[in-house]
Amino acid sequence: MRIGIDVGATGIAGGIVGSEGSVMRELVIATRPERGYERIVMDIAYIINTLKPRLQENGVKIENVGVGIPGIADEKGDVIYCVNLGWKGMPLGRDLKKLTGLEVFIENDANAAALAEHAYGSMKGADCGVMLTLGSGVGGGIVIGGRLHRGFSGAGGEIGHMAVGENFYNCTCGRNGCLETFASARALERYFMKLVEYADEESSALQAVGEAGVVDARTIFEFAKRGDLLSLMAVSRLSRYLAKGIVNIINMLDPEVIVLGGGVSKAGDFLLDMTREQVEREVLYKGVRHAEIKLAEFGDKAGIVGASLIPTYNANPKE
């Protein structure tokens, strides 16, 4: 049995993960990053220490404990960077060992999500698979040779920061044209509002939420499906650039499978079909079998499940 913890900017969620990727005894604590590193570490440790005896009292051996963070960590478990939480150079793995008595492994959360999909979900068994997490930002995780591709500094898989075009605003990372500025929920919302501002066209999506309302990505997708023109234009642009990113991945890594997860992927087949069509048009070697593009199978639980798998993927290549 394994314990997985998913640390996000809003919540710290942990649970016991069963052999087929089921999550039991889930616990959630609000993150409130402004509290600072020490308090959050204590909460993570609290979750682990609460789950631990529930396993031990049943005589179950704890195989793995992993924590996914919205940042990057080195292989010793030191956090290199974690922008959303304001962390830099924190010895998270060692601190958690002190507080729990267990070896705790740290990994990027999008990498962790890719592990969940690779172990039990949409890219099960793939030798090379890539996952894109399309949320408020865009994260990525790459599995090669059945192992997580962490990269030299643990900074690999940041596919959201692949420049794929030129955009009307810069990415938070300082570059222009990052996939994240085209294919995330925030990017969709931002482009939609730009369309509203400049277009002469009325939008029923805008009317639906009222003057003071916020048109979020879900609403835009919903109205695009109903044929609202501005919503459709915004979604179509997202899909076009998403396809650009996917074709870049295909041309570069030629993986077996590319999986779309995160909130934006909840648009489902509507987005998938549009994107697949564009990929077909753009891919370099037409007629040569390329990566299947699929929706992720894990929803919100990908973080916990994936985090619990970190040590396995780091320690044991393939066999």
Place this chain on the structure above:
Amino acid sequence: MRIGIDVGATGIAGGIVGSEGSVMRELVIATRPERGYERIVMDIAYIINTLKPRLQENGVKIENVGVGIPGIADEKGDVIYCVNLGWKGMPLGRDLKKLTGLEVFIENDANAAALAEHAYGSMKGADCGVMLTLGSGVGGGIVIGGRLHRGFSGAGGEIGHMAVGENFYNCTCGRNGCLETFASARALERYFMKLVEYADEESSALQAVGEAGVVDARTIFEFAKRGDLLSLMAVSRLSRYLAKGIVNIINMLDPEVIVLGGGVSKAGDFLLDMTREQVEREVLYKGVRHAEIKLAEFGDKAGIVGASLIPTYNANPKE
């Protein structure tokens, strides 16, 4: 000892490759693609059959025979696509076995060049290294875990066809914004001529070659170094987009090293310094150690040397 053959659109070059990457007994035959597949295969076989006895008469065991092609092949040695030569679905590996009696391995030429750099050159010993071949087009080769990353269909490493921006003309592959349309010799020449057309500025590069002359990439680099404004603008744009591509690779794969080869890389430190500076500005995790960007060590011989290594890299992972 090994035999390597590099099949290009202009020449077929083959040689015996020594243990440290030296090339002996080189033979070159003009390709003339219009002659068709059969004649070219016979010439490749002729080169192998000429080199073979020179090894055997000295009692040397032939370890590997590999052929690099400007296209992609599957692991059985069938050519999937080879646009410049007009080949599709040709059983090159099997045909060469019939004609030479030897097991002959086929691989993409840019992938082969990466193997030469990985075995003996700028990315020697790297766990993950990426090579960009900046020639008339842009090719790429990726080594991961000490092995060539061929991808699911052998189509991996086509980094020249990674979209990194939006350009004023489309790529030969049909997409817009491919790295090849920004960072190849042809791209440089094309953008330079566009500048000449629209700018009010005189260019000494243009004057140097005269009215009827062609301003090639080498001339543009030469005059950029001397401070010719239009040449400098063209080189600076090439470098800016090359850096975009490199940062994409860093953010995605976080390799140990990125190597620049091909004709454009002969611009040397002038191009390298400019590009490194831009990479520093754009990379996602500032202050985190990222891939060293280096010039390739092999010149024209990378193709032959790399081709001779194909079987080793395909058959024997790391150990």
